[in-house]
Amino acid sequence: MANTGLGTALRHWRDRVSPQAAGLPAGSRRRAAGLRREELAQLAGISADYVIRLEQGRATSPSAQVVEALARALRLTHDERTHLFRLAGLAPPGPGTVPRHITPGVHRMLDRLAGTPVAVFDAAWNQLLANPLYTALMGEWHGSDLNGVRRNFLSPDSRVRDTPGSRDALQAALVADLRRTAGRYPEDRDLRALITDLRRLSTRFAELWDSGAVGHHESARKTIDHPDVGTLTLDCDVLSVAGSDLRLMVYTAEPGSEEADRLALLDVLGTQSLGVEEHPRRS
Known part of the structure; x- marks a missing residue:
């Protein structure tokens, strides 16, 4: 079953991060102020095709490492990161694990x-x-x-x-x-x-x-x-x-x-x- 909740959240968070805030050149002829899929993929260290499949709900089981990388690239707050883990069907890292969230x-x-x-x-x-x-x-x-x-x-x-x-x-x-x-x-x-x-x-x-x-x-x-x-x-x-x-x-x-x-x-x-x-x- 397509995980549309995950895809919707990723698109929303991607749209609110400007390329300048992520340390990327703004370039020209941008249709939106937020990150392109390719830019999010670059920042998270994954393929652009995988970002597309996540947003379209065709990839439904990202690993905890991928979710963590996306949370960092999207500059999510602690609560947003927790929500992203749950949307991906994963338990958020507990207090007994090394914190890897960058605020x-x-x-x-x-x-x-x-x-x-x-x-x-x-x-x-x-x-x-x-x-x-x-x-x-x-x-x-x-x-x-x-x-x-x-x-x-x-x-x-x-x-x-x-x-x-x-x-x-x-x-x-x-x-x-x-x-x-x-x-x-x-x-x-x-x-x-x-x-x-x-x-x-x-x-x-x-x-x-x-x-x-x-x-x-x-x-x-x-x-x-x-x-x-x-x-x-x-x-x-x-x-x-x-x-x-x-x-x-x-x-x-x-x-x-x-x-x-x-x-x-x-x-x-x-x-x-x-x-x-x-x-x-x-x-």
């Missing part, structure tokens, strides 16, 4: 920090959203590498310059932080699967996990070797969003410094020669 306020914050590299992570260090300058600075990740803990242990190729000591300290802090998250969200199956995989695939992770340390990942000063603009030493601050356990990772340079000039250059080059999408991307 409209956090979206607006990223809009206002367009000239600053910013990414949003959940409490399990899954990258949910990154603005174009963050992607240009740190590179673009896909699939399981969007999880920062997995990437640090299993995909060590990074633009951040590490010493053995700084890498060991970062890994210890990430494991301790992940253990704290696991205690807060014991019902999260994805989190349990992540920990199981990392213990199986990384001896270093397993040793740190078995040590029983609990803590949190803190801010630091990082040196980044960028292939196009050279070396940048930046302050990396991790800010917590009250009530949601989201983390904002923000990179900043000292005003007037050489790093500030290189970051400004990257802001110009980022969406041109570096192949970065011209909108905040889902992670």
